[in-house]
Structures are given as C-alpha cells and as structure tokens.
Amino acid sequence: MNGPAVAAIYSFEMARTFRTIVQSIVSPVLTTSLYFVVFGSAIGARMTEIDGVPYGAFIVPGLIMLSVLTESISNSSLGIYFPKFTGTIYEILSAPISAVEIVMGFVGAAATKSLMIGVIILATAALFVPLHIEHPVWMVVFLLLMSIGFSLFGFILGVWADGFEKLSFVPVLIITPLTFLGGSFYSIDMLPPFWHTVTLFNPVVYIISLFRWSFFGTSDVSVGVSLAMTLSFIAACLAFITWIFKTGYKLKS
Amino acid sequence: MIHMPSIISVADLSKTYKSGLSALSGINLEIERGEIFALLGPNGAGKTTLINIICGIVTPSGGKVTADGHDIITDYRAARTKIGLVPQELTTSAFETVWATVSFSRGLFGKPANPAIIEKILKDLSLWDKRDSKIRQLSGGMKRRVLIAKALAHEPTILFLDEPTAGVDVELRRDMWNMVRKLREAGVTIILTTHYIDEAEEMADRIGVINKGQIILVEEKASLMRKLGRKQLSLQLHDKLESVPDALASYKLELAPSGLELTYTYDAQAESRIPNLLTAISGAGIVFKDLHTSQSSLEDIFVNLVSNRA
Numbered sequence: 001m002n003g004p005a006v007a008a009i010y011s012f013e014m015a016r017t018f019r020t021i022v023q024s025i026v027s028p029v030l031t032t033s034l035y036f037v038v039f040g041s042a043i044g045a046r047m048t049e050i051d052g053v054p055y056g057a058f059i060v061p062g063l064i065m066l067s068v069l070t071e072s073i074s075n076s077s078l079g080i081y082f083p084k085f086t087g088t089i090y091e092i093l094s095a096p097i098s099a100v101e102i103v104m105g106f107v108g109a110a111a112t113k114s115l116m117i118g119v120i121i122l123a124t125a126a127l128f129v130p131l132h133i134e135h136p137v138w139m140v141v142f143l144l145l146m147s148i149g150f151s152l153f154g155f156i157l158g159v160w161a162d163g164f165e166k167l168s169f170v171p172v173l174i175i176t177p178l179t180f181l182g183g184s185f186y187s188i189d190m191l192p193p194f195w196h197t198v199t200l201f202n203p204v205v206y207i208i209s210l211f212r213w214s215f216f217g218t219s220d221v222s223v224g225v226s227l228a229m230t231l232s233f234i235a236a237c238l239a240f241i242t243w244i245f246k247t248g249y250k251l252k253s
Numbered sequence: 254m255i256h257m258p259s260i261i262s263v264a265d266l267s268k269t270y271k272s273g274l275s276a277l278s279g280i281n282l283e284i285e286r287g288e289i290f291a292l293l294g295p296n297g298a299g300k301t302t303l304i305n306i307i308c309g310i311v312t313p314s315g316g317k318v319t320a321d322g323h324d325i326i327t328d329y330r331a332a333r334t335k336i337g338l339v340p341q342e343l344t345t346s347a348f349e350t351v352w353a354t355v356s357f358s359r360g361l362f363g364k365p366a367n368p369a370i371i372e373k374i375l376k377d378l379s380l381w382d383k384r385d386s387k388i389r390q391l392s393g394g395m396k397r398r399v400l401i402a403k404a405l406a407h408e409p410t411i412l413f414l415d416e417p418t419a420g421v422d423v424e425l426r427r428d429m430w431n432m433v434r435k436l437r438e439a440g441v442t443i444i445l446t447t448h449y450i451d452e453a454e455e456m457a458d459r460i461g462v463i464n465k466g467q468i469i470l471v472e473e474k475a476s477l478m479r480k481l482g483r484k485q486l487s488l489q490l491h492d493k494l495e496s497v498p499d500a501l502a503s504y505k506l507e508l509a510p511s512g513l514e515l516t517y518t519y520d521a522q523a524e525s526r527i528p529n530l531l532t533a534i535s536g537a538g539i540v541f542k543d544l545h546t547s548q549s550s551l552e553d554i555f556v557n558l559v560s561n562r563a
Contacts, residue, residue: 002330008360012349019348087344091403094308095361096333252312253270 005097009105010112013079017113024075024113025120028067032121035063036128039185050187051218056129061212062184063125068118068143069150069179069204070171076110076154077170081161084251093252099245103155110151111144118143131215139214145230146207152237159250178204183212188220203229258322259283260411260442261307266316268302268466276302277466280316284411284444289437291457291474292446293555299466300446301341304413308338320411334363337409341416341446343396347389351380354388355402362407374402377432394425401432412436414445418452430456450552460551464559474551483549486517486527491540498537504530515541 017024040056047055083089092102125131133139161167182188182204188196199205200221210226213219219226244251261284268277277299284290294300305311307318309329318325323332346354355371375381378398383391388399397417404412414433418426433443433456447453453460454474461471472480493512504526507516517530534541 002363004360004363004365008357012353012357015349015353083346086346087340087342088346090310090338090340090344091358091361093310094333094336094338096330096363097361098330248312252310 002095002097002101005095006101006105006108009092009102010109013106013109014112016079017075017109025117028071028117029120029124032063032067032124033128035059036125040128050190051216053216053218054129057131058187058212058216059185060122060125060129060131061215062179062182062208064118064121064143065146065204065208065211066176066179066184067121068114068146069175069207071117072110072114072147072150073154073157073171073175074168075113076107076151077158077161077167079106079110080155080158081167084158089251099242102245103152103241107148107151107155110154111147114147114151115143118147133215134217135214139211142211142214142230145234146211149230149234149237152234152241156237156240156244159244162250175204178202179208183208183220203233206230257286260286260321261444262317262319263303263307264317266303266306266318267314268299268306268311269314275466277306280463280466280468282461282468282471284442285459287437287440287442288458289433289443289445289456291453291460292444292463293450293453293460293551294446294463295559296448298463300463301415302466303463304338304415304444304446308336308413309333330363334407335409336411336413337404337407338413339397339400339404339415339417341419343393343400345388345396345399348387350385350387351375351391351399351402352384354399355406358403359406362409364407370408371406374405377435378402379428394421397421397425401429405436410440411442411444414443416446416448418447418449426452450550450555454551462555462558470558477554478548478551480520483553484519484524484546486519486530486546487544488515488517488534488539488541489513489543490515491542494539498539500537501530501533504533515539 036056036059039059044055044059049055050058083092122131157167157170181199182202183199188199188205188209191199206221206226206229209220210223210230213223213226243249261282263280263282266277266280267275269275280299280303282303292300292303302311306313307320307325309325309332313326320332321335323329323335325332349357352371352375355374356366356368359371360366372381375384378401380395380398380402383395388396391399401414401417417429417433421429430452433445437443445452445456457474459471459473460477462469470477490513494508494515495512497506497508497515504517507518508514509516515534519526
C-alpha cells in the first residue's frame with residue numbers, strides 16, 4: 001500500500017477545493033438558500049404537509065442530495081479529467097501506485113468535499129426550518145454512501161470525457177433533471193399512476209427516498225429496495241472502474 | 254572485471270497501437286548501471302514510446318522489461334520507485350506552487366515527506382527563489398526545471414530525460430548538462446533522447462540509434478566515432494599539380510580542380526597509413542604549405558545510418 005501517494009493525491013485535490021473555496025462551498029450554500037426562500041417560504045406557505053411533514057422540512061433531504069450528487073460528480077470528474085487535459089496524468093501513470101490507490105485519492109477527496117457541502121446545507125436548512133432527524137446514524141451513513149457512490153460515477157465520467165462539454169453534460173443534462181423529477185420537491189405518490197410508474201425507473205428516486213426516510217421515517221419506496229438499488233449502483237461503478245484500469249481505457253494506450 | 258547486471262533490460266519489446274501503427278518491434282536493449290545513454294532517432298522513430306513503456310505510461314504489446322531487476326509489469330511498484338521521468342512536453346499543473354508540486358511528486362512515488370531533500374533539489378536547479386511562485390507564472394525554461402525537480406523528488410536511480418533541451422536557451426542547456434554529469438557522479442543512470450547530436454556527443458557514454466521502431470545500432474560513443482567517423486586530410490600545395498603521380502595511386506587521392514589541393518579520405522582503421530602517405534608525397538617531390546584534418550560529426554554519422562537503412 002502506497003500510503004504517501006494516496007495522501008499526496010488526496011491533499012492535492014483538497015488544496016484545489018480550498019483554493020476555489022467560493023465556487024466550491026459558497027455557491028451551493030447560496031443556491032440552497034434561494035431554494036428555501038422560493039420553495040420553502042414563498043410556495044411552501046401555500047402547501048399542505050406531505051406525509052405529516054411540513055413542506056419546508058420535506059424538501060431538505062432532496063436539496064441536500066441535489067447538491068451532493070451534482071458536486072460529487074463534477075468534482076470527481078474534474079479531478080481526473082484535468083490531469084488528462086493538461087497532460088500531467090503522465091506522472092500518476094508512471095508512479096508506483098495501484099488503481100485502487102488512485103481511486104482512493106481522487107474519489108476520497110471528492111467525497112469529502114461533498115460531505116462537507118451536505119453538512120453545510122443541512123446547517124443552512126436548520127436556519128430556515130425546524131429539523132428533527134429520525135435516524136441520524138443512518139442519515140450520516142447514507143450521506144457518506146451517496147458521496148462516495150457519485151464520486152465514483154464522476155471518476156468514470158472524467159475518464160470517459162474528452163472535452164469540457166462532455167464533462168458538464170452529465171451533471172447538467174442528466175443528474176439535475178433526474179433529481180428534480182426524482183421527488184426532491186414532492187412525494188412521488190402525488191403523481192398520476194402513469195407518471196408514478198415512469199418515475200420508478202429514475203434511480204435518483206430511490207436515493208432521495210432512502211435519504212428522506214432517515215430524516216422522517218417515511219419513504220416513497222421501501223427502504224430495503226432503495227438500499228439495494230444504491231448499493232448496486234456503487235458496485236456497478238466499482239466494476240466499471242476496475243475494467244477501466246484493467247484495459248487502460250482512455251488512460252493508457 | 255566483474256560484470257554488473259544491466260540496470261535496464263529490454264527483451265524483444267514490441268508495441269502496436271490500436272490504430273495499427275507499429276511503433277516498436279523486436280527491441281533489445283541493455284542499459285548499464287551508471288552510464289549516460291543517448292537514444293537518437295528521427296521524429297516518430299519510437300523514442301518516446303520506448304521510454305513511456307519502461308516508465309509504465311504505455312502498455313507494451315509484447316516482450317519484457319526489467320528495471321534494476323524488477324519486471325515493470327508484475328513488479329511495477331519496485332520498478333517505478335527507481336525511475337524518474339522528465340517528459341518531452343511541458344506538462345505542468347498551473348495553480349500549484351513549485352514547492353507543492355515537487356512535494357506532491359515525492360509523495361506520489363511513495364516516499365515520506367522530506368523538506369531537506371526538496372530544498373536541496375530546488376537549490377540545485379536554481380528554483381529555490383521560485384519555490385512559492387505559482388507554476389503558470391514561470392517561464393518555459395523554469396517550467397522545464399520544475400519538471401526535472403519533480404522527476405528527482407523521489408531520489409530515483411534511473412532518470413529518463415525525453416528531449417530535455419528542446420526549446421531551451423543556451424544557458425539552461427549548459428546547466429542541464431552540468432546537472433546530468435553531477436547526477437551521474439552520484440550514481441544515477443541517465444537515459445536521454447535528443448535531436449541535438451552535439452548533445453549526445455558531449456554527454457553520452459553510449460549511443461543507441463532507433464529508426465522506424467527498431468534499434469539499428471548501439472555502440473560506445475568513442476568507438477562509434479572511430480568506426481564510422483570519416484576523416485579527411487587536406488594538403489594545400491605550393492605548386493599547381495596537373496595530376497596525381499602514379500606513385501600515390503594506392504591512396505586514391507583527390508586533386509581539386511584548381512590543382513592546389515590534395516584530399517585523402519580515410520577511416521579510423523587507416524590512420525596508421527598517414528606517415529607513409531606523407532613520406533610518399535615528399536618522395537614524389539610534392540611540396541605542401543599547409544594541411545588540416547577534419548572528422549565527421551555524430552550528426553553526419555547519424556544521417557548516414559538513417560538514410561542507408563531507410
């Protein structure tokens with residue numbers, strides 16, 4: 001195990017986060033505050049409770065996931081894409097470091113940052129709405145799992161992308177819509193039967209449902225199914241990354 | 254003499270890219286411990302591919318490479334720890350400081366942080382004053398130094414320099430040559446590729462020539478020069494000569510159209526004939542007022558080799 005190498009990549013990536021602190025931390029917090037003002041206060045005041053939870057509190061887990069998912073993907077993908085773009089990847093490829101260690105460094109840093117953002121948004125939310133977390137330990141476990149899972153996904157995206165356009169394509173055009181339509185701002189039980197069925201094909205539904213369960217003890221889909229979906233997503237990412245390093249796909253010729 | 258095993262051993266190495274381009278075929282090469290080895294070859298000959306395979310950046314299609322006895326694939330950790338690489342392109346990250354990026358490299362290669370070593374490397378490369386500068390603020394020459402510092406940060410015993418002096422000013426070139434010599438004195442084996450033949454001529458102990466993915470020659474520099482180096486002896490004559498006297502026919506002398514210059518072309522093996530030639534010339538009653546010899550440079554040798562086999 002090349003510990004110094006993992007530490008070097010991890011601190012290099014974290015240094016990048018702190019160098020761009022405004023963009024990294026402040027912007028998700030600002031965005032989230034705006035959601036609270038618009039959805040929570042302005043619209044929420046006219047909404048009834050959902051599953052016995054006030055609307056303002058109901059949207060908190062979805063908002064956290066919205067940021068955690070997009071930030072995990074964009075940070076992790078940029079982390080591995082940028083060395084590819086500048087050519088400095090040569091150093092990582094020529095270092096005595098295994099694939100697992102490379103992933104630990106990059107994904108570990110991206111997940112750490114997502115975790116930080118998740119916690120900051122939770123704290124910001126607590127300023128707007130009274131929050132009671134039903135299963136705090138599970139909440140932390142899920143937050144950690146999602147951060148790691150989507151950072152892994154971002155790593156794959158960063159390896160695959162051969163331009164900045166592709167890099168922003170997935171978070172903006174796939175993940176954000178899926179999150180919005182995945183029950184961040186409503187319970188999917190409120191949808192007509194047809195759209196309810198369609199929505200069940202959206203993987204983000206399970207993630208948000210699972211996370212919301214840890215807050216309020218209620219969920220759109222069963223906890224077991226959600227957890228299984230989430231874990232298989234992480235397993236699929238890990239399998240794909242293993243394949244990337246085995247074949248050298250887009251990293252080595 | 255005890256034969257030390259080579260520090261790098263390349264056996265039957267080949268590389269065919271996905272595009273079908275065969276970059277290397279049947280490469281066999283032994284690099285001796287502690288030497289400076291220059292790899293010469295025209296653009297696209299396979300120099301960088303060969304280096305990138307040894308360093309782990311490109312996957313070989315066939316063959317075997319060991320670095321200090323460690324297989325570069327099955328025992329890559331041990332092999333790569335020994336190797337430092339200065340790439341051809343100026344590929345640096347932009348926003349880190351010099352100190353941070355060099356320290357990063359040391360960590361990446363598995364060595365615990367050691368500020369004293371980083372300080373020494375930066376001082377040796379005249380980068381100490383720039384240690385807190387962001388890399389993007391540096392000039393091209395300074396960036397090149399940073400790449401060398403990064404390659405040396407984990408104290409490798411084998412250093413690859415891929416065209417280290419391409420686009421570098423004279424001063425930095427001299428500095429770089431001095432640094433390479435110092436490293437060699439410290440026991441580091443150095444493999445460099447270059448377009449500048451004078452660089453190889455100045456620095457290398459041995460020279461390998463690669464062309465179209467094949468090593469066409471590996472030779473000690475001195476013996477290569479002796480073997481392939483053409484020499485010419487020119488004599489400026491006092492009096493005009495109509496033709497070369499028969500007595501000198503065996504030397505195949507050339508007479509300039511002016512009739513005032515005789516040229517003798519020979520190689521290293523024929524050096525011993527010079528005194529006889531001079532005796533024969535004065536025996537034939539030819540008086541010369543001046544003479545000079547010239548020797549073909551490595552560049553001529555190289556051009557000859559590559560064009561002969563093309």
